[in-house]
Amino acid sequence: MEIRIEKNMNPKVKPADASKLGFGKVFTDHMFVMEFDRENGWHDARIVPYGNISISPASTVLHYGAEIFEGMKAYRRPDGEIQLFRPMDNFDRMNDSADRLCLPRIDGEFCLKALKTLIDIDRDWVPSAEGASLYIRPFLFGNDPFLGVHTVNNATFIIILSPSGSYYKEGVNPVRIMIETEDVRAVRGGTGYAKCGGNYAASMRAGEKAEKKGFAQVLWLDGVERKYVEEVGSMNVMFKINGTVVTPKLTGSVLPGITRRSCIALLEKWGVPVEERLLSVDELAEAVKTGALEEAFGCGTAAVVSPIGELSVDDVPYVVNGGNIGELTQKLYDELTGIQWGKKEDAFGWTEKI
Numbered sequence: 001m002e003i004r005i006e007k008n009m010n011p012k013v014k015p016a017d018a019s020k021l022g023f024g025k026v027f028t029d030h031m032f033v034m035e036f037d038r039e040n041g042w043h044d045a046r047i048v049p050y051g052n053i054s055i056s057p058a059s060t061v062l063h064y065g066a067e068i069f070e071g072m073k074a075y076r077r078p079d080g081e082i083q084l085f086r087p088m089d090n091f092d093r094m095n096d097s098a099d100r101l102c103l104p105r106i107d108g109e110f111c112l113k114a115l116k117t118l119i120d121i122d123r124d125w126v127p128s129a130e131g132a133s134l135y136i137r138p139f140l141f142g143n144d145p146f147l148g149v150h151t152v153n154n155a156t157f158i159i160i161l162s163p164s165g166s167y168y169k170e171g172v173n174p175v176r177i178m179i180e181t182e183d184v185r186a187v188r189g190g191t192g193y194a195k196c197g198g199n200y201a202a203s204m205r206a207g208e209k210a211e212k213k214g215f216a217q218v219l220w221l222d223g224v225e226r227k228y229v230e231e232v233g234s235m236n237v238m239f240k241i242n243g244t245v246v247t248p249k250l251t252g253s254v255l256p257g258i259t260r261r262s263c264i265a266l267l268e269k270w271g272v273p274v275e276e277r278l279l280s281v282d283e284l285a286e287a288v289k290t291g292a293l294e295e296a297f298g299c300g301t302a303a304v305v306s307p308i309g310e311l312s313v314d315d316v317p318y319v320v321n322g323g324n325i326g327e328l329t330q331k332l333y334d335e336l337t338g339i340q341w342g343k344k345e346d347a348f349g350w351t352e353k354i
């Protein structure tokens with residue numbers, strides 16, 4: 001499929017100060033769009049000026065939440081070149097999400113080519129400030145112009161790009177998290193392993209509650225027994241207990257994070273024992289109390305690695321590692337960001353230059 005390119009004749013002024021970018025607020029001059037219908041498959045692939053889109057008020061996505069997305073970044077290397085981090089993993093995961101929501105699958109190779117073409121056109125938008133990156137948001141939604149509930153016949157796929165500042169404006173500081181015992185994010189058999197907008201809509205209330213109480217994130221428990229730890233906020237979570245890194249296994253209600261996968265690969269390379277298993281909140285609370293819990297952190301594309309400094313169990317606060325970032329957490333952060341920004345050797349072949 002050819003990609004039609006329509007250049008933006010009114011390019012925006014790029015923000016001069018990358019430290020003021022924030023996250024997902026500024027967008028580049030172009031976006032990639034393509035449509036799907038059952039008769040023609042994916043078609044009309046185009047790179048066009050970034051701008052509002054028009055959809056029917058009856059569009060499936062507005063009523064039944066038929067939407068999936070991905071989140072990835074383009075990084076500016078010290079030599080000025082631009083690279084992606086494991087991008088095919090994102091498009092493969094998007095197809096797993098598509099299958100779950102009965103949305104049409106995409107051709108990952110084609111989407112990667114489209115993404116590279118789009119970034120190349122907007123390459124001057126990739127920031128070079130410390131910790132800054134070009135956040136990439138591919139998304140796909142059901143777009144039938146009628147209200148019947150059924151598998152969609154029409155869908156739209158879009159990629160937008162947002163230069164974003166460092167996640168850590170004041171350095172990598174450990175956060176306080178609260179165990180959420182009322183709401184659940186996902187259940188086995190549901191959409192927890194899919195990256196779909198609906199999961200986020202359902203997580204807002206707990207997030208708001210945590211924020212009001214002064215916590216940065218919630219620690220989600222499984223939806224059936226409310227017993228096992230699953231994720232923290234919108235990140236996967238890892239705990240170093242007695243020298244072993246324990247992370248919830250992918251039971252179907254946990255999102256298979258690419259950062260999680262990369263952390264596991266690095267830990268195994270370093271000879272650190274890793275266990276992917278069920279971890280009950282009781283076991284975790286016990287490990288906090290006895291001091292067996294040495295380090296805790298969330299991991300995801302946005303923050304890379306986010307240390308947890310305090311864990312609130314039934315309103316009792318427990319401090320992890322004196323509220324400081326753990327040694328292994330710091331090492332993972334340094335190694336991953338080093339590879340992503342092209343400052344360290346990429347022995348795994350995870351990065352791809354544009």
Ligand SMILES: *Cc1c(COP(=O)(O)O)cnc(C)c1O
Binds near residue numbers: 255256
């Ligand atoms: C995207 C996401 C993650 C992290 O995945 P990465 O591929 O590492 O960015 C973790 N949990 C949830 C719920 C997510 O949506």
